[in-house]
Amino acid sequence: MPRVTLQTIADRVGVSRMTVSNAFSRPDQLSPALRERVLAAAQELGYAGPDPTARALAKGTTGAVGILLTDSLRYAFTDLVAGGFLAAIAEELAPTGLAITLLTSSGSGDVVPARDVAIDGAVVYSCDPTSPAVSWLRRRHLPMVFVDQDQVDDVSSVNIADREGARAAAQHLVDLGHRRFAIAMNGENGRHGFIADPSTLVEGHASRQRRLGWFDVLEPAGLKPAFIRHPLEQTEDVRRDARFLLSADDRPTAFLCFSDTTAVGVRQAAEDLGLRVPEDLSIVGFDDGPVAVRMQPALTTVRQDVVEKGRAAAAALTEAIRRSRDGAPAAVSHVVLPAELVVRGSSGPAPRTPV
Structure with a gap:
């Protein structure tokens, strides 16, 4: 033809x-x-x-925005909280005609997505701030928005009140009489497994803020929690290490978890050992994603509004792109959305008898 x-x-x-x-x-x-x-x-x-390429050259725009994720794109498709966030961005961008391009923070061979993929702007989502990918995006002088990242003066950001939410979770368990704690943390890079001194870890924004929030409560109370750390999706590793801690004579009676997904691994460890939740072990997560209400009993957790987070990120990015095209000065904004403790059935009073 x-x-x-x-x-x-x-x-x-x-x-x-x-x-x-x-x-x-x-x-x-x-x-x-x-x-x-x-x-x-x-x-x-x-x-x-x-031809889209010719049109992009003529208009000086690609019609796409990048979303920079952690090293594996699998996270975007398997984690329900990340999926809700990305869906909210897509919905907010739909009227603008902008498409979403997922970028990994690593490259293979001669291809570095953050450097080589044609995009009009980017959302940097929960990435290591020292990642070369973030550096490449900044060197390209693209309009950007940081989400779940440390604030910087020249880039708009959208964050959750992670520290306040974590503080509320820890205080809830202390008020219930718990004194033996464990923390199940998330971390892609660096050390995994049992961590003696978590303050020495290289952490992302959300991880550090949640850790600080928990310790805001535990340290003044003289409580020293056991600490395990694994990548978010590796619930089997969380399950294994939590089972080890829960097998000890002085086992923890309360577990604070970086996410609801992490809490699943802890809940499975308790089941493996025949421990009842919350009679023998209280568990508190973070996110209030779909898994929280599916657990039995339903998970006490800290709610973050991932839909509003996605909408705010998309709105900030489209505004940054518009101002860049118009040659207007950047208007940097820093949005911090609330985090709220949601008490359900997985947390209860500390066991009265020695365990």
Whole structure:
């Protein structure tokens, strides 16, 4: 089949090639009736539209924004909280016509996504701030928004009140009489397993803020928790280490977890050992994602509004892109959304008898 071009359509309709081009890219230059004739001819001839690459070069825009994630894109498709966040961004961007491109914070061979993929702007989502990928995006001078990242002066950000939420979770358990604590933490890079001194870890923003919030309560009370750390999706490793801690004579009666997903591994460890939740062990998560209400008993957790977080990130990015295109000065904003303790059935009074 011969290739259909703008000239092919122009010959069919009896207009100039520029008129056909305007029908797709500058519809205000044509009468509605003429544009309808051009588009009808294009559809009849099987024309897919102007080449996106050529259009991007002409307009100086790609029509896509990048979302920089952790090293593995698997997280975006398997973690329900991350999925809710990304879905909210997609929904907010839909009226703008901007598409989403997922970027890993690593590259293979000569390809470095953060450096090489054509995008109009980027959301940096819960990444190591020292990652070369973040550095590449900044060197490209792209409009950006940081989400679950440390604030910087020249980039808008959207964060959760992680420290306040974690503080409320720890205080809830202390008020219930618990004195033997364990913490199940998330961490992609660095050491995993049992951590003697968590303050020495290289941590992302959310991890550090939640740890600080828990210790805001535990340290003044003279409580020293056991501490385990694993990548978010490795619940089997959490389960193994939690089972080891819960097998000890002086086992913890309360577990604070970085996320609801992490709490699943702790709950499974308790089941393995025949421990009752919350009679023998209280568990508190973080996120209030779908898994929280599926657990039995339902999980006490700290709620963050991932939908609002996604909407706020998309709004900040589209504004940054608009101002960049208009040559206007950047308007940096820092949004901190609340975190709220949601008490359910997985937390209860500390056991009265020695365990």
